[in-house]
Amino acid sequence: MNLLPSGIFFYLSVAMCWLTSHVDASWWYMGTIGSQVMCDNIPGLVNKQRQLCRQHPKVMQAIGAGMKDWIAECQYQFKNHRWNCQTMARDHNLFGRLLLRSSREAAFVYAVSSAGVVHALARACSGGQLDSCSCDPTKKGSSRDAQGAFDWGGCSDHVEHAVRFSQAFVDAKERAERDARALMNLHNNRAGRKAVKRFMTLECKCHGVSGSCSLRTCWLALADFRLTGDHLRRRYNGAVQVAVDQYGAGFTAAHAHLKRPGKNDLVYLEDSPDYCVRSFESGSLGTGGRVCNRTSRGVDSCEVMCCGRGYDTSRVSRTTKCECKFHWCCAVHCQDCHLQVDLHTCKGQT
Numbered sequence: 001m002n003l004l005p006s007g008i009f010f011y012l013s014v015a016m017c018w019l020t021s022h023v024d025a026s027w028w029y030m031g032t033i034g035s036q037v038m039c040d041n042i043p044g045l046v047n048k049q050r051q052l053c054r055q056h057p058k059v060m061q062a063i064g065a066g067m068k069d070w071i072a073e074c075q076y077q078f079k080n081h082r083w084n085c086q087t088m089a090r091d092h093n094l095f096g097r098l099l100l101r102s103s104r105e106a107a108f109v110y111a112v113s114s115a116g117v118v119h120a121l122a123r124a125c126s127g128g129q130l131d132s133c134s135c136d137p138t139k140k141g142s143s144r145d146a147q148g149a150f151d152w153g154g155c156s157d158h159v160e161h162a163v164r165f166s167q168a169f170v171d172a173k174e175r176a177e178r179d180a181r182a183l184m185n186l187h188n189n190r191a192g193r194k195a196v197k198r199f200m201t202l203e204c205k206c207h208g209v210s211g212s213c214s215l216r217t218c219w220l221a222l223a224d225f226r227l228t229g230d231h232l233r234r235r236y237n238g239a240v241q242v243a244v245d246q247y248g249a250g251f252t253a254a255h256a257h258l259k260r261p262g263k264n265d266l267v268y269l270e271d272s273p274d275y276c277v278r279s280f281e282s283g284s285l286g287t288g289g290r291v292c293n294r295t296s297r298g299v300d301s302c303e304v305m306c307c308g309r310g311y312d313t314s315r316v317s318r319t320t321k322c323e324c325k326f327h328w329c330c331a332v333h334c335q336d337c338h339l340q341v342d343l344h345t346c347k348g349q350t
């Protein structure tokens with residue numbers, strides 16, 4: 001968990017509680033006493049968060065369950081990079097001491113995690129898992145889009161509710177701090193939430209004579225989280241380095257030639273480390289042991305990935321499907337083939 005900032009540390013704790021609770025499910029349903037016990041034992045919560053946690057244990061559970069999705073999305077977006085959003089399984093008591101520089105990567109992690117919370121909550125609402133919300137109640141009656149009139153029907157994902165809760169809960173920690181880093185986190189949290197809303201789409205079902213679509217019922221649905229991930233990844237590429245303005249309330253661009261950040265931009269305060277070597281202070285795991293691609297010329301090439309330290313090559317056996325034959329009708333039967341492939345891994349620092 002080396003790279004995750006302290007705000008995230010909290011979600012991890014929630015997830016751990018959730019995972020534990022999965023083994024012993026009754027623990028979650030102990031009612032108020034149970035949620036009090038749980039919420040008191042998540043380290044790093046500010047008072048406001050502890051309160052919300054106690055009042056909404058099921059919401060916490062939904063947030064914890066959604067966590068693996070945004071972590072997976074972060075790792076997907078950066079899988080071929082020196083920084084790969086890798087979460088290191090280690091004693092979670094250490095998390096509180098971990099530092100992550102106020103870098104572009106921190107900006108991404110905050111944005112994708114707050115987006116993930118919104119996504120998970122909105123889905124939990126429309127999935128009927130929470131008492132405090134369900135489908136979006138404002139999506140009723142009739143409306144119009146480019147193709148004409150339609151009736152609201154089905155269940156629209158209640159993203160506004162999810163945004164409000166996530167804002168109250170996730171931002172509470174930063175509101176308690178009010179320093180430059182807190183401003184940065186708040187901005188990126190909001191950019192993440194906005195990114196989820198951007199990809200809501202109208203889904204419709206046609207009715208009418210022989211599918212003529214003269215009548216439509218539609219609902220507003222969250223898109224696949226990948227779209228949010230891709231979007232935030234582009235924002236990461238264009239992230240703006242900022243400094244806090246003289247009033248300590250907003251940002252100015254850190255360099256004169258940079259544009260002022262908009263609400264959808266990710267912002268960061270400090271340059272990233274190169275992530276080549278393991279460093280606790282900068283939140284870098286280093287690239288020793290990472291797999292690299294000898295023929296690539298990109299960021300996953302052995303030159304770039306291994307930071308010039310060189311790499312080791314080992315022969316490993318891979319099993320693939322081969323000699324597939326089509327059988328009439330309709331099945332495909334394959335053999336398992338064992339291939340020897342070369343695997344290149346970066347040398348560690350000496």
Ligand SMILES: *[C@@H]1O[C@H](CO)[C@@H](O)[C@H](O)[C@H]1NC(C)=O
Pocket residue numbers: 293294295296297
């Ligand atoms: C390595 O990079 C080459 C060139 O970009 C690419 O064609 C190939 O699929 C990559 N190999 C792996 C294992 O990713």
